[in-house]
């Protein structure tokens with residue numbers, strides 16, 4: 099058997115198109131565009147690429163995009179001042195401060211300074227708490243994109259055994275909360291987990307978010323399992339480099355039922371969900387009604 103390839107790039111394009119249409123309706127109702135502000139501190143080339151693609155995708159959906167590029171030596175105080183200014187700007191619905199930040203800046207302090215109602219990354223502790231408690235809020239883009247792919251692939255997830263490998267605040271923990279809310283039986287595995295292979299072998303759904311190239315082997319998987327690979331690892335390849343996930347893709351192909359590729363899987367969904375979260379923020383901030391579940 100060969101696994102189905104889950105085409106995240108195509109799913110993301112469809113979501114972006116839908117958000118674009120819904121944004122056009124929002125603009126007619128609100129008399130303004132939804133606005134996303136992205137803040138980039140420093141000149142990390144990979145971060146610069148992501149920030150540019152976020153800006154392009156935002157504008158392609160018809161939304162207003164602003165990018166604030168600050169020098170690597172910017173003080174925490176100056177960054178906090180910018181965040182507070184964006185909190186108070188009625189044209190800004192969503193604020194994203196690109197992570198990681200330079201070492202002299204306390205990331206938690208910056209995240210905590212973002213207005214939770216503009217926190218389209220869903221990283222603010224208020225939004226993490228809302229997700230854990232089943233309240234409305236903003237859900238981090240990567241795990242929400244993973245959940246969308248899983249539901250499109252499998253339909254109802256209730257009763258399925260899911261293993262989330264990785265316990266970060268950005269992916270692992272919110273992913274586990276989302277799967278639990280879908281009535282999966284959820285195991286969160288991490289670097290100290292004993293016999294990870296056995297945990298993976300018991301799972302109908304494996305979400306890999308550890309950041310270790312090709313760590314999860316095909317022969318660990320339950321035949322027919324659905325595998326979502328969040329990892330984006332750049333590894334040496336001949337003269338150059340290539341991207342690989344946290345899952346040994348070639349090894350998984352003959353065992354899994356379906357699997358996301360890297361690139362072209364989860365990554366594009368992350369950006370599409372960011373636009374969706376920004377549109378949701380705009381509706382809430384502008385007091386424009388939306389149908390529950392439509393966004």
Ligand SMILES: Nc1nc(=O)c2c([nH]1)NC[C@@H]1CN(c3ccc(C(=O)N[C@@H](CCC(=O)O)C(=O)O)cc3)C=[N+]21
Pocket residue numbers: 148194195196197198219239330341360361362363364365366367368369
């Ligand atoms: N506050 C914050 N929010 C983020 O959401 C955030 C962040 N900081 N810091 C960096 C990470 C990384 N990230 C990606 C988004 C899209 C792709 C993506 O679209 N990747 C493509 C191509 C990758 C490539 O060619 O380099 C793919 O997987 O197919 C990847 C990575 C968002 N991040």
